[in-house]
Amino acid sequence: MDIILESGLPHQQIPVDRIVQVLNDSYKLAKQPKYSFQNPIPNFQGIEFDVRKIIGIPEMKPYNEKAYGLTDGVLNLDIKMETGTGKTYVYTQTIYELHAKFGINKFVIVVPSLPVKLGTVGFITDPYVRHHFKETLGYNCDIELCEVVAMKKKSKGHNFFPSSVRDFVNGSNQQKNKIYVLITNQQLLQKGKVLDNSNYDITLHGFTRPLDAIKATNPFLIIDEPHRFNREKTTYKRIVDEIHPQCIVRFGATFPSVSAGKGKTRKDYVNLLYNLTACDAFNDNLIKGIAKEHFNPVNSKGEKIKVVGIENGGESVSLHYLNDKKNQHFDMHKGDSLAVISPKLEGLSILGISKKSIELSNGQEKKVGDEFTADIYSTSYQEQMIRLALDRHFETERKLFNRESKIKALALFFIDNIESFRGDENKNGAWLREMFNQQLEEHLKGELKNSENSTDYADYLKASLADIAKCSAGYFARDNSDSDDDIADEVNDILRNKKELLSLKDEKGNWNVRRFLFSKWTLKEGWDNPNVFTIAKLRSSGSEESKLQEVGRGLRLPVDEYGNRITGTDFMLNYIVDFTEKDFANELVKEINGDLKFTSSDKIFIPLSEIVKTAELRNVQVQMLQAEMLIAELITLEENGISVNEGRVVEFMDKYPEIKLGVNIDRVQDRNKTIIKKNVVIRKERFEDLRSLWDELNRKYLMFYQPDINKVIEQALPEIIEDGVFTRMSISSDREELKIDNTGAHAVKEDNKVYIVQGKTMAYNEFLRLANQETSIPIKIIHDTLCKYSKNHGKLNPELFNTVTLANLQNKFYTWKLDNLGGRIEYKQANYRTRSTALTDDKGRIRDDVAIGRIGVCTTTSKTPDKYLYETMAYDSPLELKNILDNIDDNIVDLVVYGKIPRNSIRIPNITKDSYSPDFMYVVHSKDGKTSLNVVIETKDVTQDAILRGPEKAKISNAERFFKQITNDFPDCKIHFKRQINHQTISVIIDSIMQVDNK
Template sequence: MELILERGLEHQQKAVDAISAVFKGVTITPPTLAYQNPTFLYDEQCISANIRMLQRNIREDYRHNANPDTGHYLNLDIKMETGTGKTYVYTQAIYELHKRYGFNKYIIAVPSLSIKAGTRQFIEDKYVRHHFADDCGYNCEIELGVLESPKTKKKGFLAMPAPVRDFVSGSCQNTNRIYVLLVNMQLLTSGKMLTRSDYDYLVEGFYRPFDALRATKPIVIIDEAHRFSRAQKAYKTITTELQPQMIIRFGATFPEIIVGSGRNKVTVKDYNNLIYELNACDAFNKNLIKGVAKEHFEPLSSKEEKVKIVSVIAKTSANFQLRRQNKSPKTFTLEAGDSLSMIDSVFEGIKITAIGKNFIELSNGQKKYQGEEFNTDIYSSSYQEQMVKLAIQRHFETERQNFSGRQFKIKTLALFFIDDISSYRKSDDEKAPYLREMFERLLKEKLTELISNLPPEEDEYREYLKASLADIPGCHAGYFAQDNSDSDEDIAKEVDDILRNKKGLLSFVNKDGSYNVRRFLFSKWTLKEGWDNPNIFTITKLRSSGSENSKLQEVGRGLRLPVDENGNRISNEEFQLNYIVDFTEADFAQRLVDEINNEIPETTKIDSNELDRIAIARKIDSTTLLVELLTKRYIDSHMNINTERRNEFFAEYPEFTSGVKSGKVTNRNKKNNSTIKIRKAVYSELKELWLAINRKYYLFYERELEAEIPNVLFEILCAHDTFARTTVYSQREEIKVNDELGKMDLKDNTGVTYTIDKPLNYSDFLQKISQQTSIPITIIHSSMCKLAERKAIENDVINEYSAAQIVSKFKDWKISHLQTRFRYAQSQQPIAETALTYKDGQPREVIKQGVIGTMLVPGTPSSKYLYDAFAFDSPLEKDNIMTDISEVIVYGKIPRSSIAIPTIVGENYSPDYNGPLVKTTF
């Protein structure tokens, strides 16, 4: 499989063109030495003029450098949202600057090893080289040198690092070669490799690597600009030691600085000649990245047990207080190296690694300050298990659609961020990795369930799942920073697959023809930035802390649009990233919305094109709309927005607001309340059919069954797996595009339900079973007493899960024994209100969008369609409802759960195919 690169994507080409345009008309001086870049004057007036021209379409406050750079080099900033192809852009920019101006010495600085590995893989890939050489017509190649940490060496000959030597000595007179040196931040700031001057051989007259690199007059490209603030040592090393002619910073976010003083002090982004901006708003609106669906579970209990850091004794110990509802607080004193499990067992595996002046650092990477409180629930293994279970469920929902629901399959991946490595890898004390064992158990359960329930037409997917079930350990892999020094061969192979074998992860088949089942990845935020795989559809943050990090950065690993099994990027569909957090980040989606919208400048004026577009949408002419706005004093004669009335203006005319389109972020815990109109004339064509399928029927059983119930119930109670746990609920929020230019809003959707330990009062337990099975409470109690004579029943198993199990097993017995012992009889009662009609039989005005589809097709449906908008849940469904068949007179999608058929288990069955109601000429 090859990843198919697309040439000339507008959002990428604009960035490359912007960089090149900076040098339009600028004097470029040929090098005097073969190993040097051509040179230019960084302060030439022509460059300033070109930059001002390029900044015309950038928001006003971003055009001016808040902290002007005084260095003797040119700085350019390129802002591109995560997942939109920054690595591709700066690689093409390298080729383009070489082609136009002859620059061929570049140093790429990255903040981490994972980003370094991803960049190296991309630039060295044979297909990528052919793409730029052949498809893009550059007719040259990049010679990449990768600077690595020096290995321990025996005494003797000391050679200058080969990548430095090759980079420096490469001749600029070789027009078919571009020299690029890739280096990570740590190598710039620590060690003697680049600063020492005692190497045995010099390079171009230099013994010190930094001096030799500086002499090439390089261009430096910085990836992930927010990690290289100008106050940091790494950035200062670049400017003082390398002294480049130009620094080009690429990033989705940039460092923040404080400008002004006193009351005028404000925090701003440290942009320095920002010449291209593709912000998150544009990326979402133009469908360049996936949407986001946030989901979380509520706390397991309402006790709100918390731990507070009462005081920190600098560098020696810390005093904690465990606060529980209706109980006296308990105080604990812990030192560095102690485990928090001394306070509560839920903190198993988390230790204090360091103690500062007023804070402690934990082994999960978190820093907690004196006076800070944190909940115990999110550290509970039961709570964590529900998050993993939810992640697995969401993964397979997506994977099944990506595998069976399209012409070319999409390999679907999931990523887990964890804080305790020993929970996944075996520790030195041989302690069982509980998270790994729990994950494999839940995965096995889910695979078994899916395999048994798949229809015959999904045989290929069934075989893929069977291969997964046969190799559970092969389904997942992990990468952590400590793996870079681990000698274990199996771990090394996992790391290699994750960091370097992107194509392998995206493939369904291994080289030997067997299924490649690896698709669940575990990491400790090591893969947070830089590493990317386009087919990440689910990210789960286990034991997260509700940090103040950029929410866009956190979801960034999953925003990239996916590729299919042939390597083609799929950009003509809407995809969604499942993002699962704990309840301390319940507001994650809203904060993500706010972060994206904060990047959009406040609208101060409307233009004629915007006026025309909105007038058409409102079905009036633009002159009428203009008069309305002027009359209401929302704008002046120059179409400037009246600042005193702007809130009223946007409330009445929300189309004029700018920002991310509503619907891109959704909450799965809440329901979608958007409505769609029902066309009454169309409904009249379907009325007869709709009333027929909504007639009520009763179900009658044989009288002899009553005597069998007590024995059946007792057998169910005796089963070994009947008594166990209870229920928790998740909440989900999504971001999606539904309108044209509205601010980003949260769209709500439904979450999921799981089971964990939680006891029930015995009387409630009996009543719950009776209500759901129609078995009298006296019979249930009698059977429980009979069971108690046989074996002891613990109080904690008298819970909601056990009740649900009894109900479920009784239903199973009904299904297996009552198939021929019942009959239906039509009710004589009149048809009550339905999903499409009121009690009087008249059609409803509207129906909730969520009951017929989560996504909308732009435009107006044909006159045959029951609703005034096309709503759908999958690409296949979208194609079906938009197909125009001449024989069809009228059609419409059946609302979810609107058709109820009584069943022998005492419930109503609603057909789940969500198919159409159709009237044809046949």
């Protein structure tokens, strides 16, 4: 299975473009290097102005209180991207793009640890990644990756330069289709045994020390995970002094903090060009949501005891006692009563102490690393957490396995006692793994009983039962030097064989059952697997680490069995912790929302995009909405953007609930608290009256263009191109001067300035490739049409093949397509059906609730009508609320049930750039009982159809054709599709349908 990479995603393309924009002028003026092994030498004169152009963007201003030029002769740039949003992809594309634009071909990547390095090496060297950048994106070059590894001991022979450094330095800039990338981890850079050694027998270009040779290449350097490289610490200073790159770009989700005076700190951003905040990533579904869960202690004290270690060969045991208020340490001996730790343990004493465990007077054995509560000491706390984690895992696994395209679910367990999983040198005492396997066997047998109707899933479970040991794997730091073949297989699966771990079957067609991973925080920054859906933290916390870093291993969006990244679905990560971290969800929300408070002013700024979205929802102009907020004194317009006035935040959020000032409440959940209020409860008795209609709506259809579509496009394209595709765009200024004379004040117009908009030029073949990518018109048709255009208008200036022309072609073709191709599509039923839907699970059972965000952004406390599908009224516009409250029962119609269709649940394919899902569904009967109607409504809060934009009209037109096809295929379930604008009521629309049907 190859993971299919997506290109051109806005949150990944913007940072690449901004880096190029800053460097553009400096590298256009670059000097040719003296030696072939060097990068071009940029002219950084004026670079401060170039940086100012980027950080002058309103969204970036709060993070850049001043503009920076060079620091210690090095240009510093920062890109902040939340964990799981693809920063490795972004800096890899940056490497390709800087080589293509400026001829830079020597890059150094510095990462914090071995797992990060292995992950990066695996990504850059994977054939599917190379093919993506070379063939799909058209960079037409390859990366030669040179990996710095630890020096092996040598007893004799020559001491050569590290081959990775030699290959990197020797790479010639005359190789136009080759990029040389040297990657090293922090430890190798710090300790210097490989890179700082000057005792090599043979020099390289006269250099006796690898660091000097690397420095001579004038490299471009990338730092991954910058919070591990504080600029005041030794490693960063070593990078600047010993490598002295021309530019350092830091890519990370977390940046180090520095003192801001008076006990305050601030993030150490230097020229922050892009900031994809955690809040944006969660709210835009770029990463999974999080559902935290813990076991509540039986009593309010929340006591827990941990066996820390055996001392003096078994003479005493070290116990750690923890509750909500204090931590205590106890050294105890054989015969001691545990009542000294807690009154709850009265009558319990230590019966015996061995090298690895203690025996209690109640017959229980507690091993080193084991944890137990003062209330329930018959089973360990880890055992309870494992049981909960397996419950959550199989809930998720069952759901993901029964999709049309299956997704393999993985679970990750963090432990703090390696021997509890690996055992001792003789593989004895792996009690945690034994306990896990016992519980896993119980869960597998239970799942198998409930999976008789799903043959594939039952087979997967049976294969798991047949080889339970194969289901789990561990990776710990000491494994790197272990010679055991089984351990090596586990480590390879976790660190290197990502695609195999994601696959449900191996190359021979056998089930790949490995899906439970164990580690000891060794898998931190850099390691990721997109299909981790459950993380259980079976270790004491004591960590001041970023909460986002803790859950970061499971945030990336998953891939299916075919390697497709799955977006547009609210995936959740199950995060299991113990009661000592019961406030994890609250702390995480605070951290996510921390980016809302900018600089020392501590003000909350509103993204302009949120105001634009709200204006569209409310069908008002953006300026009018801003004016309304200003008049109410809720906001202030500042140089840095729009801020909420102090003390008015709650009032603002109540009045404008559509505007998200923080992470959405359903994206970070605490399962220990009542979350039903954050969801909309489905009235199950009402749904049964709607089930037949819902089943029909969830039939899957494919959209086809008629066979002559290419001929139609070929005939129309010349006229489309003639319609100003190659016209130069211009903008002009409007200037008026206020003049005052004895008759009063007058505005006098002056000459306008006219500017020609210049797009970035590109090669003709690149123009054709991008035009095909943006329009799906075959390249031959585009080329032939341009040849004819050139014959009629003379040879085209190469400068006309630019981004402006490309945008003109895309926009004009898109407009033409909306106007002309709607009648040339057909719908055909697919040969599969959805097993689970927004309102039902894979067995057709009604769900308890649905996320409120899928129903509407606003809610009301008014009494919900009896025949409405949900217990809560959530809506997106005033017209939708009016529909919910509208009692359509009259002399003609008897309303049975109605409800909002969950957002994106019915994906009707159409000729626009995205799928379409209507708003309301109704089941109604005539009063005489002779007629039953299924009605689907598209609600548009506009005054007339003419106001609807082209794409919206096209979607509605396609939907009419779609529902007509369903009715043709299944006449017994006729579905009427109607659109509603705000002067129409649902009563009138349904009455008119009923009257026509009764005739």
